[in-house]
Amino acid sequence: MIGKELISQMKKLRDVERAKDIRQLTYSIFPGPHCPLMGAMLAVRSIKDACMMVVGTEECTYYTKSTTMNNMFGGMDSPCFSVVMNYHDVAFGSHKKIEEAFAELMSEYTPKAVFLISTCLGEIIGDDIDAMAETFSKQYGIHVAPVHTEHFKSENHIPGIANAVTACLHMMKDMPKGNGINVLGQRFGSFSSTELFRVLSKAGCEVGMALPGGCSVSQIETAASAKVNIVVDATALELAKGMKESFGTPYVRFERFAAPADIFKAYTELFGYLEASLPSEVEDLHKQAVETVGDAKPSLKNVRYIYGNTPLPTYEFNAFMVSMGMIPQLIQTVELPEKPHEYLDYILENSDPYVVKSANIAPLQYVYDEMKPHLYLGHEYALRLRQKGISLVRTDQASAMLGFEVTQVVLSELTRAAAEAKELEKERAS
Amino acid sequence: MSLYRFLPAPSHRMAVMWTLMSVKDAIVLEYGPAGTTHYSMGLFGSMGLSNENRLFTTHISEDDVVMGDVSRLENAIVELDASFKPKVIFVMESGVTSVIGTDIHGVCKHIQEKVSAHVISVGEGGLRGDYATGLCEAYKTIVSQLPVDGAQQQQTINILGASAGSYRITSDVWELKDLFNRAFGLRVGVCLGLETPVKEIQQMSGASLNVALRTEAIPCAEILKDRFGTPFVYGSPYGYSGTLSWLKEIGVALGVDINEIVEETLAQKDQESRQNLMPGMMGGIRQFNATIVGDYDLLRGISAFLKEAGITHVNMICSHGLKDVTHKAEGITYFETEKERLMFLKSINNHLLLADDVSMHVAPKDNMGVCVSFPFSKHPQVATHLPIMGERGADMLLELVERFMARPVTSTNK
Numbered sequence: 001m002i003g004k005e006l007i008s009q010m011k012k013l014r015d016v017e018r019a020k021d022i023r024q025l026t027y028s029i030f031p032g033p034h035c036p037l038m039g040a041m042l043a044v045r046s047i048k049d050a051c052m053m054v055v056g057t058e059e060c061t062y063y064t065k066s067t068t069m070n071n072m073f074g075g076m077d078s079p080c081f082s083v084v085m086n087y088h089d090v091a092f093g094s095h096k097k098i099e100e101a102f103a104e105l106m107s108e109y110t111p112k113a114v115f116l117i118s119t120c121l122g123e124i125i126g127d128d129i130d131a132m133a134e135t136f137s138k139q140y141g142i143h144v145a146p147v148h149t150e151h152f153k154s155e156n157h158i159p160g161i162a163n164a165v166t167a168c169l170h171m172m173k174d175m176p177k178g179n180g181i182n183v184l185g186q187r188f189g190s191f192s193s194t195e196l197f198r199v200l201s202k203a204g205c206e207v208g209m210a211l212p213g214g215c216s217v218s219q220i221e222t223a224a225s226a227k228v229n230i231v232v233d234a235t236a237l238e239l240a241k242g243m244k245e246s247f248g249t250p251y252v253r254f255e256r257f258a259a260p261a262d263i264f265k266a267y268t269e270l271f272g273y274l275e276a277s278l279p280s281e282v283e284d285l286h287k288q289a290v291e292t293v294g295d296a297k298p299s300l301k302n303v304r305y306i307y308g309n310t311p312l313p314t315y316e317f318n319a320f321m322v323s324m325g326m327i328p329q330l331i332q333t334v335e336l337p338e339k340p341h342e343y344l345d346y347i348l349e350n351s352d353p354y355v356v357k358s359a360n361i362a363p364l365q366y367v368y369d370e371m372k373p374h375l376y377l378g379h380e381y382a383l384r385l386r387q388k389g390i391s392l393v394r395t396d397q398a399s400a401m402l403g404f405e406v407t408q409v410v411l412s413e414l415t416r417a418a419a420e421a422k423e424l425e426k427e428r429a430s
Numbered sequence: 431m432s433l434y435r436f437l438p439a440p441s442h443r444m445a446v447m448w449t450l451m452s453v454k455d456a457i458v459l460e461y462g463p464a465g466t467t468h469y470s471m472g473l474f475g476s477m478g479l480s481n482e483n484r485l486f487t488t489h490i491s492e493d494d495v496v497m498g499d500v501s502r503l504e505n506a507i508v509e510l511d512a513s514f515k516p517k518v519i520f521v522m523e524s525g526v527t528s529v530i531g532t533d534i535h536g537v538c539k540h541i542q543e544k545v546s547a548h549v550i551s552v553g554e555g556g557l558r559g560d561y562a563t564g565l566c567e568a569y570k571t572i573v574s575q576l577p578v579d580g581a582q583q584q585q586t587i588n589i590l591g592a593s594a595g596s597y598r599i600t601s602d603v604w605e606l607k608d609l610f611n612r613a614f615g616l617r618v619g620v621c622l623g624l625e626t627p628v629k630e631i632q633q634m635s636g637a638s639l640n641v642a643l644r645t646e647a648i649p650c651a652e653i654l655k656d657r658f659g660t661p662f663v664y665g666s667p668y669g670y671s672g673t674l675s676w677l678k679e680i681g682v683a684l685g686v687d688i689n690e691i692v693e694e695t696l697a698q699k700d701q702e703s704r705q706n707l708m709p710g711m712m713g714g715i716r717q718f719n720a721t722i723v724g725d726y727d728l729l730r731g732i733s734a735f736l737k738e739a740g741i742t743h744v745n746m747i748c749s750h751g752l753k754d755v756t757h758k759a760e761g762i763t764y765f766e767t768e769k770e771r772l773m774f775l776k777s778i779n780n781h782l783l784l785a786d787d788v789s790m791h792v793a794p795k796d797n798m799g800v801c802v803s804f805p806f807s808k809h810p811q812v813a814t815h816l817p818i819m820g821e822r823g824a825d826m827l828l829e830l831v832e833r834f835m836a837r838p839v840t841s842t843n844k
Contacts (some may be wrong), residue, residue, distance in 0.1 A: 026509055027505040027506035029487055029489060030467070031467065031481070032467045035468070037465060037469075057443075058439070059466055062440060076436070082434040082438060084434065084438045098432075100431070104432070104769070108435075120463055151463035152490050152491060152492050152494070155489075157465070
């Protein structure tokens with residue numbers, strides 16, 4: 001495989017009109033993206049008093065349960081149940097089997113909510129899990145939320161998270177508004193360890209529901225009592241919109257932004273909805289972050305990078321790096337925001353990167369030889385990158401952060417990696 | 431009773447995948463949604479299989495599903511052939527492409543003339559049975575397509591039926607190689623099912639004998655017998671007497687005698703292991719119960735040895751369906767539903783429990799649990815010299831039995 005040939009098949013980000021137009025680097029991929037089923041599992045696993053029932057092939061059900069059996073995800077007794085489809089079910093539908101399994105589940109366990117998850121096969125043959133969920137809900141008097149996770153309609157696991165989170169809307173009841181907030185889209189770590197939580201706590205603001213990060217079914221039921229929803233990840237945007245429409249709860253997008261200006265804007269908007277003055281601590285943190293940006297700029301100017309996958313929002317983070325004088329050579333993503341878009345436009349005004357679909361690291365090895373980036377952001381083999389003179393930027397530590405702490409940790413890692421890349425360049429030259 | 435609280439048995443397709451992935455210089459290409467490929471990496475990794483440049487997926491879009499467009503697959507085959515120059519590309523159907531009726535065999539046949547690699551289609555969407563059937567199919571697929579006639583590999587024995595899904599299989603194969611060497615001065619030609627290069631598989635017709643370790647490998651051994659006239663012996667060596675009789679059978683098939691020292695040692699150890707059968711040595715009449723959960727041949731082999739070593743009663747619970755087992759041994763149970771299996775496991779007390787992670791988790795803690803079967807995600811395998819089969823495996827099993835018998839007597843195991 002020749003790097004030049006691969007690059008010649010890539011599209012420039014500026015030439016892509018729809019997400020569908022983003023090309024796969026090669027026709028065969030490895031490891032490929034995760035599927036929405038895994039996304040749904042990741043979202044549901046941390047909701048207390050709830051369980052999931054996955055309907056699919058042995059593979060889908062086996063891999064989902066075996067992942068949750070990891071102690072990190074709940075251990076052997078994790079509340080993940082399965083119904084395995086066979087040829088008979090494909091021919092005649094799996095309704096009866098699901099009904100039987102649901103009865104078994106309810107006779108042995110007492111979940112307050114069940115997420116009924118359908119996978120590729122059920123969606124192809126048209127099993128109506130929405131209707132089944134509605135029936136079970138009435139029959140057993142608990143919440144039963146249908147979640148659709150067919151992978152052939154999406155590029156990765158993100159829609160699975162979004163679908164599971166959005167499905168929670170129907171569990172919520174209208175409530176009198178209080179002074180608290182909900183955190184929507186808390187996928188990594190605990191909200192209580194973030195800067196944003198610290199600032200809100202000092203301001204006397206109470207956190208109601210953090211979905212999906214460790215909330216309970218009762219917290220979901222009463223989530224409409226919050227004064228404002230904070231959307232910390234785009235996967236919860238549909239839920240936030242739904243709650244605004246159903247209960248009038250406003251929302252603020254406070255994702256894992258890297259640029260101090262974006263974070264400051266989110267803080268300002270949030271405290272506006274809370275009808276409270278912006279704490280002086282936020283002003284101080286903003287000032288410190290702006291200073292760090294100024295200090296880091298000289299060492300990051302003209303640093304070339306390939307963007308893989310990070311816990312930060314792709315376009316905001318890339319726009320931030322471009323604003324630092326860095327040069328994006330290739331961005332791997334499956335998303336394309338609707339144009340005009342603030343961050344996308346900024347990237348295109350100041351750089352001209354290629355774009356390909358993510359999660360296909362095998363052929364990238366040949367691309368590195370041609371593009372010769374200084375940095376790679378995302379999951380890759382660090383040693384292999386070093387051999388090619390590339391430094392790996394690790395941003396996973398930022399996944400449990402929100403606020404200016406993200407700017408600080410990201411800049412610290414970028415400058416470290418840029419310095420390492422220069423050393424590697426010297427070593428290779430000698 | 432359709433609910434699974436733990437793990438269903440791995441599917442036909444999963445076993446085909448992990449078997450084909452053991453073929454070095456070959457690539458497995460999945461035609462279906464990419465998530466399955468990514469999801470499977472954890473399992474294959476725990477089995478010691480290398481994924482890199484060995485496993486790929488095309489992914490599949492809604493357009494492909496609706497329109498039945500296979501150009502993505504064709505392009506992927508051509509691309510992999512040009513990029514990695516594999517000797518073989520196994521093209522795997524998925525549940526989705528199987529249900530929509532993609533003619534995967536036709537695509538592979540059509541594309542063959544455009545590529546150098548031998549393209550082998552595997553039309554299995556994962557709805558047809560469990561991993562036992564999958565192993566059988568995978569072995570048959572490999573030996574029907576790859577070995578060539580006239581290979582010169584005399585004085586070797588091929589092992590058929592090693593499976594990456596068997597706990598301690600690498601150690602077992604290490605033990606078998608040592609036994610063949612010590613007993614007959616022969617080496618192993620091909621070990622089908624573990625890391626074996628295409629080139630060696632192509633040459634496997636030259637072996638003196640094929641040894642089918644498990645019932646699922648018998649059809650594959652028969653194909654090799656039909657194609658190349660290679661005789662075969664079926665069975666796995668568990669316990670001292672089991673290992674000795676297995677070696678004797680191999681010796682008969684080869685027309686050679688077993689090395690005297692090997693024979694004497696195994697016979698001597700066999701005698702010693704039976705001492706536990708003498709009630710006087712156990713301080714009176716005590717019942718010792720064991721339960722084994724695992725693959726069919728493991729159940730047969732280990733249960734026989736446990737009985738020789740003084741275990742009074744052995745339950746044998748098969749992890750896979752028995753429909754493909756032609757001569758089913760008595761006393762082996764396969765529970766059709768998970769609920770029945772769990773109920774049984776929860777009902778045993780003070781047993782020596784040789785099983786898998788889930789069974790050991792479910793059974794009461796007064797049982798003495800030891801991992802011998804799949805799934806074994808809580809039991810990483812680092813050592814390659816700790817077999818369950820053969821002489822050393824019997825040494826380990828005997829130690830377990832003696833430790834088990836030395837446990838304090840409780841009200842339920844008197």
